[in-house]
Amino acid sequence: xxQYKCLSFLPKFRLEIPSGENINSISRFAFTLDCVSFxxxxxxxxxxxxxxxxxxxxDVPMCCRxxxxxxxxxxxxxxxxxAYQFSHELCHFSIPEKVCSQLRWLEETICETASLYVLPKMxxxxxxxxxxxxxxxxxxxWDSFERYASNTSSKVIPFDMxxxxxxxxxxxNCYLREKNRYIxxxxxxxxxxxxxxxxxxxxxxxxxxxxxxxxxxxxxxTISPPHLRPLIAQVSDLFLDRL
Numbered sequence: 001x002x003q004y005k006c007l008s009f010l011p012k013f014r015l016e017i018p019s020g021e022n023i024n025s026i027s028r029f030a031f032t033l034d035c036v037s038f039x040x041x042x043x044x045x046x047x048x049x050x051x052x053x054x055x056x057x058x059d060v061p062m063c064c065r066x067x068x069x070x071x072x073x074x075x076x077x078x079x080x081x082x083a084y085q086f087s088h089e090l091c092h093f094s095i096p097e098k099v100c101s102q103l104r105w106l107e108e109t110i111c112e113t114a115s116l117y118v119l120p121k122m123x124x125x126x127x128x129x130x131x132x133x134x135x136x137x138x139x140x141x142w143d144s145f146e147r148y149a150s151n152t153s154s155k156v157i158p159f160d161m162x163x164x165x166x167x168x169x170x171x172x173n174c175y176l177r178e179k180n181r182y183i184x185x186x187x188x189x190x191x192x193x194x195x196x197x198x199x200x201x202x203x204x205x206x207x208x209x210x211x212x213x214x215x216x217x218x219x220x221x222t223i224s225p226p227h228l229r230p231l232i233a234q235v236s237d238l239f240l241d242r243l
Contacts, residue, residue: 013037016055017076028133029056029076032122036086039121040114043198044094052093054086061085063092079133079141080119080148087111087118095202100209103216105170105180110201112177112184117191119149156182161238167213183238190234197235200228214240 015033017026033054041047053069062071070089074081091114092107099107126133126142133141157178159166170176191197200220207219217236221229 014053016053018056025076029079029082032079032082033086035122035125036083036090036118039118039125040087040090040094040198043195044202046202047090047094050093061089063089065093065095065097068093080122080144083119083122083145084115084148084152087115090114091201094198095205097205099204100207100211100216102171102209102211102213103204103207104174105167105176107204108174109180109183109187110204112180113187113191114198116149116153116181116184116188119145122146153181153185156185158182161186162241164213167239186238187235190231194231194234197228197231200224200232 015026015030017029037047051068053067055069055071056076057071057073059071059073061073063069064071070086070093072082072085072089074085076082088111091111095107122145123142126145131142135141135144155178157176159179159182161167161183166179170179174180203220203223206223207216211219214236217232217240221232221236224232
């Protein structure tokens with residue numbers, strides 16, 4: 001493994017890449033991650049103070065809080081896929097401790113939302129910076145981010161989000177990606193309209209275990225800053241009828 005320090009927006013970052021990768025490919029890969037970290041740390045600034053190692057390996061993307069490590073599973077020139085995975089895992093990393101089991105599905109869903117939120121902004125950022133990286137065949141790459149998000153968004157399983165039996169299934173298996181993504185698409189407009197809501201996400205780990213969903217979401221509201229509580233209420237309304 002080769003190690004690099006090259007992210008300006010995550011100063012304590014270290015990137016580990018398999019030996020033999022082209023230096024030009026690595027620098028562009030790192031720049032992609034840097035752009036994601038810029039867009040995300042702008043909303044959760046405490047990320048800048050966290051030590052983070054990113055490891056590229058042919059496995060599954062994963063966040064290990066215990067070792068401050070994010071694993072990405074993509075080719076160094078698959079920038080849209082890298083941005084999608086890194087946004088998701090960086091959202092996990094922004095939560096300082098393990099989330100209770102009954103809300104793991106919500107954590108996974110919000111992290112999926114992070115990917116769908118960041119990728120269109122990557123297109124806008126690369127256009128504004130006039131980044132001339134190209135796709136195979138010669139076209140400018142920047143629209144590939146938004147296209148990747150759009151293509152991934154089509155892979156969903158719609159369901160009644162207020163059906164307690166459906167949510168119970170998610171509690172038992174938080175990695176039902178097509179259902180996570182369906183919820184993420186419902187959450188996305190709230191996060192787009194009120195991006196300050198991202199700063200409430202780290203507090204998810206402070207919600208007590210073994211509470212019913214209504215109590216869990218109410219506690220998330222209570223422990224969050226007052227100006228964010230109406231936004232969390234909007235999230236709650238997707239799953240619960242108001243009393």
